[in-house]
Amino acid sequence: xxxxxxxxxxxxxxxxxxxxxxxxxxxxxxxxxxxxxxxxxxxxxxxxxxxxxxxxxxxxxxxxxxxxxxxxxxxxxxxxxxxxxxxxxxxxxxxxxxxxxxxxxxxxxxxxxxxxxxxxxxxxxxxxxxxxxxxxxxxxxxxxxxxxxxxxxxxxxxxxxxxxxxxxxxxxxxxxxxxxxxxxxxxxxxxxxxxxxxxxxxxxxxxxxxxxxxxxxxxxxxxxxxxxxxxxxxxxxxxxxxxxxxxxxxxxxxxxxxxxxxxxxxxxxxxxxxxxxxxxxxxxxxxxxxxxxxxxxx
Amino acid sequence: xxxxxxxxxxxxxxxxxxxxxxxxxxxxxxxxxxxxxxxxxxxxxxxxxxxxxxxxxxxxxxxxxxxxxxxxxxxxxxxxxxxxxxxxxxxxxxxxxxxxxxxxxxxxxxxxxxxxxxxxxxxxxxxxxxxxxxxxxxxxxxxxxxxxxxxxxxxxxxxxxxxxxxxxxxxxxxxxxxxxxxxxxxxxxxxxxxxxxxxxxxxxxxxxxxxxxxxxxxxxxxxxxxxxxxxxxxxxxxxxxxxxxxxxxxxxxxxxxxxxxxxxxxxxxxxxxxxxxxxxxxxxxxxxxxxxxxxxxxxxxxxxxxxxxxxxxxxxxxxxxxxxxxxxxxxxxxxxxxxx
Numbered sequence: 001x002x003x004x005x006x007x008x009x010x011x012x013x014x015x016x017x018x019x020x021x022x023x024x025x026x027x028x029x030x031x032x033x034x035x036x037x038x039x040x041x042x043x044x045x046x047x048x049x050x051x052x053x054x055x056x057x058x059x060x061x062x063x064x065x066x067x068x069x070x071x072x073x074x075x076x077x078x079x080x081x082x083x084x085x086x087x088x089x090x091x092x093x094x095x096x097x098x099x100x101x102x103x104x105x106x107x108x109x110x111x112x113x114x115x116x117x118x119x120x121x122x123x124x125x126x127x128x129x130x131x132x133x134x135x136x137x138x139x140x141x142x143x144x145x146x147x148x149x150x151x152x153x154x155x156x157x158x159x160x161x162x163x164x165x166x167x168x169x170x171x172x173x174x175x176x177x178x179x180x181x182x183x184x185x186x187x188x189x190x191x192x193x194x195x196x197x198x199x200x201x202x203x204x205x206x207x208x209x210x211x212x213x214x215x216x217x218x219x220x221x222x223x224x225x226x227x228x229x230x231x232x233x234x235x236x237x238x239x240x241x242x243x244x245x246x247x248x249x250x251x252x253x254x255x256x257x258x259x260x261x262x263x264x265x266x267x268x269x270x271x272x273x274x275x276x277x278x279x280x281x282x283x284x285x286x287x288x289x290x291x292x293x294x295x296x297x298x
Numbered sequence: 299x300x301x302x303x304x305x306x307x308x309x310x311x312x313x314x315x316x317x318x319x320x321x322x323x324x325x326x327x328x329x330x331x332x333x334x335x336x337x338x339x340x341x342x343x344x345x346x347x348x349x350x351x352x353x354x355x356x357x358x359x360x361x362x363x364x365x366x367x368x369x370x371x372x373x374x375x376x377x378x379x380x381x382x383x384x385x386x387x388x389x390x391x392x393x394x395x396x397x398x399x400x401x402x403x404x405x406x407x408x409x410x411x412x413x414x415x416x417x418x419x420x421x422x423x424x425x426x427x428x429x430x431x432x433x434x435x436x437x438x439x440x441x442x443x444x445x446x447x448x449x450x451x452x453x454x455x456x457x458x459x460x461x462x463x464x465x466x467x468x469x470x471x472x473x474x475x476x477x478x479x480x481x482x483x484x485x486x487x488x489x490x491x492x493x494x495x496x497x498x499x500x501x502x503x504x505x506x507x508x509x510x511x512x513x514x515x516x517x518x519x520x521x522x523x524x525x526x527x528x529x530x531x532x533x534x535x536x537x538x539x540x541x542x543x544x545x546x547x548x549x550x551x552x553x554x555x556x557x558x559x560x561x562x563x564x565x566x567x568x569x570x571x572x573x574x575x576x577x578x579x580x581x582x583x584x585x586x587x588x589x590x591x592x593x594x595x596x597x598x599x600x601x602x603x604x605x606x607x608x609x610x611x612x613x614x615x616x617x618x619x620x621x622x623x624x625x626x627x628x629x630x631x632x633x634x635x636x637x638x
Contacts, residue, residue: 015451098420102412127449128569129420131408134376138412143502144376146405160505166313166401168509172375174502258417258462262430262444265455274602274612279621281629287601287617288633296578296599297521297545297634 003058003116003154005049008105008136009042009077011070012126038073041121043188045181048151049119050081050189056154059083061115063108065093065101071204074237078199079191086112087204090242092249098127100256102135107245109140117159118179122147133181143174149185203230204239303441304393304464305362306332309383309406310343310355311398313374313509317351319517320398322358323475327425328396329359334427335441337393338362342386344379344493346372352488357480364390366491370500373507374402378499380409385494387414392465394443396425399469407469417460418467419445423474423573423592430459442466452569452588473517473573514548514564521547521578524567524594527554528583528604529623535560537627538582544631550574550594552584568593582623586611603627 013034049060062077064070065088074085088108096104109118118137123130130146137144147164152171154160160173164183203211208226230236242252250256277283291297308328311318325341332339340362341355346369355363366382387395387410395410397403399421411418424446430439443466445458460466516522523542525535535555542549550572551565567574569589579597584590586602586609594600595614602615603626612618619626 013450015453097417098408099412099415099417125451127420128451130404131411131418131420134405134408135412138380138409144405144409145502146376147401164401165507165509167511168507170373170504170508171506172502173505258415258460259419259445259458260430260432260461262457262459264449264457266453274615274618277601277617277619279619279626279629281633284619284626284629285633285636287619288630289637291578291599292634292637298638 003052003056004112004114005052005058005060006109006112006115006118007042007046007049007060007062007077007082008118008120008132009046009062009064009073010039010121010124011036011064011066011073012039012124013037015125036069036072038076039121039124041123041182041184042073043121044184044186045119045121046077046080046082047186047188048148048180048182049117051186052117052151052154053081058116061086061112063088063105063112065089065096065104065108068204068206071207071237075199075202076191078202079195080189081192081195084238085202086238086240088240088245089206090247090252092242092247092253092255095254095257096252097257097259098129098131098135099258100252100254102132102139103251103256104242104245104247105132105136106139107242107247108240109136111240111245116176117154118142118177119148120179120181122181122183130181133179137179140177140179142177142179144179144181145172145174146181148180148182151180199235202235202237204237206239207237303335303337304391305338305340306335306394307392307396307465308339308341308360309395309397309403310341310351311400311402312343312345312348312351315345315348315350317354318398318400319477320400320403320470320472322354323473323477324396324398324470325355325358325360326478327470327475328394331394331425331427331443332361335393340364340392342366342383344371344382345374352486354480356484356486357482358478359481359484360486362487362489364489364491366493368493368495370495371493373504375500375502375504376405376409377502378493378495379406380413381495381499382491382493383410384413386491387465395465395467397467397469399471403469407467411467414465414467415462416465416467417458417462418469419447419458419460420469422447422468422470423455425468425470430461432459432461435461437461443468448569448592452592471573473575516548516550516565516567516572516574519548519574519576521545521580522550522567522574522576522594522597523547523580523582524550524552524565524584525555525561525582526552526584526590527558528585529555529560530583532560534623537623541580541582541627541631544634545578547576547578550579552587552590554585581611581615582627584611585609586614
């Protein structure tokens with residue numbers, strides 16, 4: 001039999017390479033100044049899913065919630081070996097905290113249908129919360145295994161996996177379906193040239209409409225025909241709204257988020273009076289003596 | 299408004315009957331928050347044969363300990379722990395629930411919050427009580443928990459408020475809250491809880507578990523000598539070890555040095571490593587990224603040694619030495635050995 005593995009990924013601003021103009025003078029983040037990248041640990045999750053596909057045979061479905069241009073990470077997933085992709089996008093999803101996000105993703109997973117495993121990266125580098133994985137598992141009422149390093153065995157009924165714990169590791173066995181969050185423990189495969197050729201024209205419905213905006217193809221009926229043609233070729237990236245996945249708008253986006261941001265401050269260097277010490281025998285001797293005298297050392 | 303608010307709860311993390319430091323740090327912080335709100339600080343302790351931890355929790359300031367013992371709660375797995383916590387929350391309605399932002403806390407907290415439909419803020423570095431005037435939604439909330447955390451790779455500090463039903467849940471970084479001295483005369487009330495677990499709660503089985511105590515104890519160290527990318531090689535890290543040994547300290551490292559493979563991740567200080575506040579922190583060849591500074595800038599004294607006079611580490615250092623490690627470190631060792 002073949003397994004169905006869903007991987008949920010996120011497009012994130014590259015917070016690890018923040019440059020000067022990334023922060024606005026008022027202390028808020030200028031997202032447009034930051035390059036959007038595939039969240040690193042989500043690439044590890046995708047790699048694990050593709051390894052399962054290689055080992056056991058699996059259909060790998062990659063989903064993301066985000067604005068229309070998040071389709072970029074989905075195409076990147078196709079270039080690496082994913083079979084199908086879903087973009088979950090709707091204005092009502094904006095401003096979601098982790099609870100509202102996990103709710104929307106749970107609706108998406110249910111719409112995808114029967115699955116054996118859901119894989120997510122442990123955390124995204126823009127928030128570092130690591131909450132969406134466990135919350136999604138709870139929403140779907142399935143077991144969660146966090147911090148996965150590798151899958152040891154998968155069969156029809158269960159998964160056996162190795163995961164990190166404080167100061168060591170554990171091998172856990174869980175029935176299927178289950179959700180696993182994956183840490184930086186494998187080397188994600190690069191995009192394959194052959195697959196880029198195959199999938200470079202993969203499009204969402206919105207992208208299709210945009211492509212044809214100049215060609216008098218804007219009526220819905222024509223768009224549906226185009227969409228179907230793309231689907232036949234396996235090049236359609238499914239695009240679902242809140243309504244498509246049956247999400248209750250009271251539970252998505254800002255409305256569905258219990259946490260509110262009261263304020264945000266940019267981190268400014270607190271100027272400490274730095275005493276300059278000469279790197280000479282004398283300078284360092286005096287420093288060491290000062291530290292012994294004030295009981296810092298002793 | 300006169301409705302009585304719930305107590306402050308602390309989830310106690312233990313391993314083999316030893317309470318995690320972060321849990322004791324949170325008991326101390328929880329006690330302070332409870333005092334401010336005029337409520338009790340209460341611990342929730344789960345495991346098997348962990349009753350010996352109870353007195354310690356009183357000594358650190360808990361008024362009550364909820365103790366749930368069951369062999370299915372050992373070793374820790376998420377599902378039964380979440381079940382017991384949810385049942386307790388529904389019964390007692392705490393106002394605040396604190397978890398350590400450890401591997402366990404970060405997988406358990408979200409599972410519980412999701413089921414309770416409560417807000418959860420990850421990795422807080424400070425907690426305060428204040429009012430929240432939500433002008434956007436025209437709501438005023440009195441005495442809410444201000445959940446303060448770094449975000450965007452440490453480039454911003456956000457204050458978050460949970461506006462839905464209690465409990466207000468957070469995970470808190472290890473090492474950021476101060477642990478007060480225990481008072482052995484303090485006593486509290488023990489509430490024994492019988493876990494109501496079904497087979498569905500224990501479907502995830504632990505087949506094998508391998509754990510070693512960490513060899514490095516950065517959190518407890520009085521002196522830390524830390525090396526960064528400027529150390530240059532694994533070989534050169536011997537210098538860092540030599541200085542740490544001479545001063546009786548531990549060896550720390552920046553992420554760059556860990557990523558370069560010169561030293562193990564257990565030594566990493568900073569946002570993705572350990573937060574430390576020793577009496578003396580000597581940063582050797584560490585440029586001082588915001589992520590690194592977030593993990594050490596509360597140290598009482600900071601010495602920075604770097605060849606680049608413009609390295610950001612100097613902005614948080616009390617003493618700055620612009621020079622080569624190969625030159626400066628042997629001089630420090632010599633000066634220290636001559637004096638003591």
